[in-house]
Amino acid sequence: MAQLAAAFERLWDGPLEGVVVTRYGYAAPCRRIRVLEAAHPVPDAAGLQASRALFAAVEGLGEEDLVVALVCGGGSALLPCPPGPLTLADEAAMNSALLASGAPISVMNAIRKQVSGIKGGRLAVACRPAKVVTLVVSDVPGDDPAQVASGPTIADAADRAEARALVGTWGIKLPEAVESWLAGEEGQPPSPADPVLADHEVHVVASARLSLEAAAARAEALGVPAVILSDSMEGEARDVARVHAAIAREVASRDRPFTRPVVILSGGETTVTIRGQGKGGRNTEFLLSLVLAGEGVPFAALAADTDGIDGSEDNAGAFADGASMQRLRGLGVDPAALLAANDAWTAFHRLGDLFVPGPTGTNVNDFRAILIR
Structure with a gap:
């Protein structure tokens, strides 16, 4: 996010001031935009202060002002803003429960938007009467901009009742205070039709x-x-990986549905239902299941x-091949x-096969490539 702000600052030739929030270790130098750092994926007190700084930055704007919102993945955790009687600890516990549930990002964000004072378009409402232009780097399947960072400047049609239904459908164990908040109707986000x-x-x-x-063009x-x-x-x-493995095996043995050589590409955002106490992430888990x-x-x-x-951990993912299993054994x-x-x-x-490029300055979700010669 900070790299996005720095690029915007270089390109903008008019008056400019602002605030950007990024995760620890991802800061980039900006001259006119204040850069704040906070925790991800579980929010912390620095993120709470960052949310307050954003609201302060848009306070008192007029009709002649323009707000440019730069939004990318990770904002759901970086911008905690517990509503009503809820605390930062409640929101952090909710985030931990969502991350451990195995629910897709669309489900997690639908719930987060109902338990926030900044998500689901609420920051855009705070900008009135200024116009808001939101530029989105999408990290969500389908590229629905309202889902990225839980849409701080973009309203969503999902309501409180839908969020409650999703909690039940996915069997998510939320903190008692959060469940109580979801059971009421106070503090709902704006609808997309809000004037x-x-x-x-x-x-x-x-x-x-x-x-x-x-990537396809490069290949x-x-x-x-x-x-x-x-x-x-x-x-x-692990399930998505098994599907990819079946396709790779079919290509390698029967040249269908694609003929060799071929590189099979896919993206999106898989999830991991946490069952153990190990280290990793969804991409390394995908690869271990694949091998x-x-x-x-x-x-x-x-x-x-x-x-x-x-x-x-500090890796972006890993490399693997058809001999990885034998090497592990x-x-x-x-x-x-x-x-x-x-x-x-x-x-x-x-194995020595972790991929550790460091912060890339962008976030467009998972990237998977399987080469079959």
Whole structure:
């Protein structure tokens, strides 16, 4: 986010002041925009102060003012703003419960928007009567801008009743105080039809689709045909991996549904239902499941989060191939046990195959590439 703000600052040739919030370690130098850092994926007190700083920045604007909102993934955690009697601890506990539930990002954000004083378009309402133009770097499947960072400047049609239904459907165990808040009707976000938001503009400027298309073009330029399965895949990382492994095996053994050589690309945002106490993230878990299901298939793969961080450690993801299982066993490692413990990081750390590019300055969700020669 800070890199996005720095780029905007370089391109903007008029008067400018503002505030940007990014995760710890991701700051970039800005001359006219104040850069704040906060915790991700579980919010902290610095994030609470950052939310207050954003509200202070848009206070007292007039009709002649223009607010440009730069929004990318991660804002749901970076901008805690507990409503009513709720506390930061309540919101942090809610975030932890959502992350552990295995629910897709659309479900998590629908709930977050109902338990916030800034998400779901509330920040845009605070800007009135100024016009708001929102520029979105999308990290959500389908590129619905209202879902990115839980839409601080974009209203959503989902209401409190829908959020309650989603909690029940996914069996999410929320803190008692949060459940009590959701049971009421106080503090609901604006609807998309709210006249306050009528002249606001929203533009998606980067997305998973664009990143996959760029990767496909690069592969083609190198003489390797490329196919894009989807830019909006969701589901359990280990289950999505088994589907990819089945496709890779079919290609390798029967040249269908694609002929070799080919690189199979996909994006979206998988989820991990936490069952163990291991280290990792959704992309490393995808890869560990892939090597289990694809043992012996002649493939090479990369799965990584485009922001440079996948889950709990400092890696973006990892590399794997059809021999990874054999190599793990040679090290005395039980891959199935590590997967059961959500400890994919340990598997690829032992192999020396972690992918650690550092912060990339962007976030357009997961990137997966499987090469079959």
